[in-house]
Amino acid sequence: MGNMAEYVKMAFKNITANKGRSFLTMLGIIIGISSVIMVMSVGEGTANAMNSEVADLGTGQISVYCSDDAMTEEAWITSEDLTAIKEQLEGVDGVTPNDSSSGSTLTGKGEFVVQLNGGTEDMQKSMNYNMKRGSYFTSADTEEGNRVCVITDNDAKRLFGSDDVVGMDIEVTINEITGSYRIVGVTQQKENGGFVSYTYEGMPVTLDVPYTSFEHFGWESDSFYSATVFANDKASGEEVAKDIIHLLETRHRCAGEDYYQIQSFQDMVAELNTMLAIVTTFISCVAAISLIVGGIGVMNIMLVSVTERTREIGIRKSLGAKTSSILMQFLAEAAILTIVGGIIGILLGLLGAVGACGLMSASMGSTIHPGIKVSTILGATLFSCGIGVFFGIYPARKAAKLSPIEALRRN
Structure with missing residues (x-):
């Protein structure tokens, strides 16, 4: 030494x-x-x-969607499938179809393009919404096909100049058919992060609505290309994903056909x-x-x-x-x-x-x-x-x- x-x-x-x-x-x-x-x-x-x-977007989200073969054979995901996923599978907190349509609306502030996101009441879990005014639409609204909607505070200000709009109506025109939606809730707009952006210049006004309300515009929303399942924090996303595929293949009698694909937030991250x-x-x-x-x-x-x-x-x-x-x-x-x-x-x-x-x-x-x-x-x-x-x-x-x-x- x-x-x-x-x-x-x-x-x-x-x-x-x-x-x-x-x-x-x-x-x-x-x-x-x-x-x-x-x-x-x-x-x-x-x-x-x-x-x-x-993580703010919800890492428990699991997206399930149909392959080309499934659509060819008309093995779409149905509303009954979604009910079965929510009620029969463990570790599932909610499920919503991914349905959408676009149209236009005219207010005192001008004409706006409107994006309608159709789903169940569980759709609010997808973005960890914070309600600013009112409340989200309910399961009863989904079951009855009520024309109610939830809007962000920023979009409310764009349309009406104020976010105090609960109880007001928005007339939406889709394929030359006009329907009126009653605003039941206003969500808190999230700030943009450096990696995940929630808004962009000139984006459409977005309304969350019950998917069943689309029947007013002339089509039935009973089969879907994709859906989002929300697994709880204690559940294994991989196990829940396997259970979803097994249940869908069993219900549609298509085991081994690879009709349904899974993409989870964990996989993306x-x-x-x-x-x-x-x-x-x-x-x-x-x-x-x-x-x-x-x-x-x-x-x-x-x-x-x-x-x-x-x-x-x-x-x-x-x-x-x-x-x-x-x-x-x-x-x-x-x-x-x-x-x-x-x-x-x-x-x-x-x-x-x-x-x-x-x-x-x-x-x-x-x-x-x-x-x-x-x-x-x-x-x-x-x-x-x-x-x-x-x-x-x-x-x-x-x-x-x-x-x-x-x-x-x-x-």
Whole structure:
């Protein structure tokens, strides 16, 4: 231990004797480590922010839809199927068909395109609505086909100049047939996040309505291309998805035909995270190339140091210094160069991650915090040490193998 302390002391003395050269030698390590730390921290922070926003949409949502073969064979999802899913399957909190139509409406504010989203009373679970005024339409409204609707506060202001519109009527024209919808509830409009946008310029006015109310416009809503099932927090989304497919295939007697497909929110989030992880890893690997360049710089400068200190090595060996002592001295010097460079790189990487996340938060309108992991910092530290030892071995061995006589003969 005493010898090692002496090696470290000598290494620091030699490094500080050539401060400028030592800093330039460490620069490649600093750039490499800081780049890797910053990219991985920003990537992790971005993934965390994205997952947080997506979770607001309801990660328990499971979308089931018909394949082309199912539609060809008219094996559509029916309202009876939806009732069976809700009543017979465990872990299901609600279910709604995905039905829609578009039309127009005319108010004192002008003419607007209207998008009618038809579903059951469970449709309110799809966006985690917060009711601002009134209430959502009920199961009785769905059963009776009442022409009632729920509107967002922003859309209410667009149509009437105020969101205090509960009890007012909206006349909607679809295929030249006009029907009046009574507003029973106003929802709180969510703010846009940096990754999930709920509005865009010029978008239609959106009304949530019972799907059965579409009968007024001349068509029966009894079969659907797709539906959304809401699994509760305790249920396994994968198990619920399997149960849905089994129930539909049993009811339609089409087992093994792949008539029905499943897409869950968990799958979508997993795919997004996988893509982001691949991109982050790729960029980190590119940034890590500078570590190799920095390692080569360490080896180069250590070879120069061996040449400059040949006479010193000769004197030490002639006085009885062991080959292992010379080897450890130069290895210690190379390791310290990379360790110090690694520490500086870690600090700069963390500062860069904080700055980058701050700029992204300001430009995207979403709060992003750097995902700093102890494992990332520890890995970067160990890697920088490994670089120093690996690229310092050759110069250290060259110094250790010098013949005392040959070394002393050199100027």
